[in-house]
Amino acid sequence: MNDYIDFYKFDGAGNDFVVVDNRHERRTFDEALVARLCHRRFGVGADGLMTLEAADDGLDFEMVYYNSDGRIGSMCGNGGRCISAFAYLLGMGKRLHFKGFDGPHDAELLSWDNDCRVGIVRLGMRDVAVDGITRVLDGWSLDTGSPHYVQRVADLEHFDVVGEGRRLRHRTDLFPQGANVDFIEDLPDGRLAVRTYERGVEDETWACGTGVTACAIVSGNRSLLTRGGDFRVDFDTTPSAFSHVMLTGPVALNFTGKWKIQQND
Numbered sequence: 001m002n003d004y005i006d007f008y009k010f011d012g013a014g015n016d017f018v019v020v021d022n023r024h025e026r027r028t029f030d031e032a033l034v035a036r037l038c039h040r041r042f043g044v045g046a047d048g049l050m051t052l053e054a055a056d057d058g059l060d061f062e063m064v065y066y067n068s069d070g071r072i073g074s075m076c077g078n079g080g081r082c083i084s085a086f087a088y089l090l091g092m093g094k095r096l097h098f099k100g101f102d103g104p105h106d107a108e109l110l111s112w113d114n115d116c117r118v119g120i121v122r123l124g125m126r127d128v129a130v131d132g133i134t135r136v137l138d139g140w141s142l143d144t145g146s147p148h149y150v151q152r153v154a155d156l157e158h159f160d161v162v163g164e165g166r167r168l169r170h171r172t173d174l175f176p177q178g179a180n181v182d183f184i185e186d187l188p189d190g191r192l193a194v195r196t197y198e199r200g201v202e203d204e205t206w207a208c209g210t211g212v213t214a215c216a217i218v219s220g221n222r223s224l225l226t227r228g229g230d231f232r233v234d235f236d237t238t239p240s241a242f243s244h245v246m247l248t249g250p251v252a253l254n255f256t257g258k259w260k261i262q263q264n265d
Helices: 031-038 077-089 161-169 209-219
Strands: 004-012 015-021 048-053 061-067 095-100 103-113 118-124 134-136 139-143 147-152 180-186 192-198 203-205 223-226 229-237 241-260
Touching: 004 077, 015 077, 031 048, 048 077, 061 077, 077 095, 077 103, 077 118, 077 209, 077 241, 139 209, 147 209, 161 180, 161 192, 161 203, 180 209, 192 209, 209 223, 209 229, 209 241
Parallel strands: 015 048, 061 095, 147 180, 192 223
Antiparallel strands: 004 015, 004 241, 048 061, 095 103, 103 118, 118 241, 134 139, 139 147, 180 192, 192 203, 223 229, 229 241
């Protein structure tokens, strides 16, 4: 096994990831190694790490996602979009079918600029049952591949997202596994502004794919603005479910590099 890790650094609207092709080396990524890679002072720096693994059953690959604290995470929408762009760069084509934490996903690279290494990726998300959306406190609780709590607030720009998000995220009486916390506000131009505190990162992130999906579903607004950029979330509605949920937004390849394996890695 090599004494270094080849990595790619991607972001999806500022939600950033270290991405590794692990199909051949099958390296084990323990909590300490992931946390070091994601550390913004002593590592590459990222909200999370993803490995692209070999898959069977007609799938192109399997996505394994780790939060920046080193622990295995649930589904990450922006991560799924970024790893799909990565798969395209590995030669897998513009239409992908892969396994995520919550099951199979389809993705499509809608555009890609080789010079700037930026593009737009659309990702199919899981269906959300209507009876899986519950009123909690002043907002809504639902699972879009990761658990979310969504709450409307006034003056979102100056709202204490970190302080209030951390408090709600640890309300284990309401969210036994913890929850990502999204705050929303309607904008004059018709879009929905979203800011998210993410569990596992334990901070505000510039965007959250499962978060904007949750916010679109509970608000009915399909055009959303995060700190990192614009998103579109499309879905069909029936009396029982939100289905054919599609998350569309920007992706960028920031840089590539090699991580030297140290003795404690």
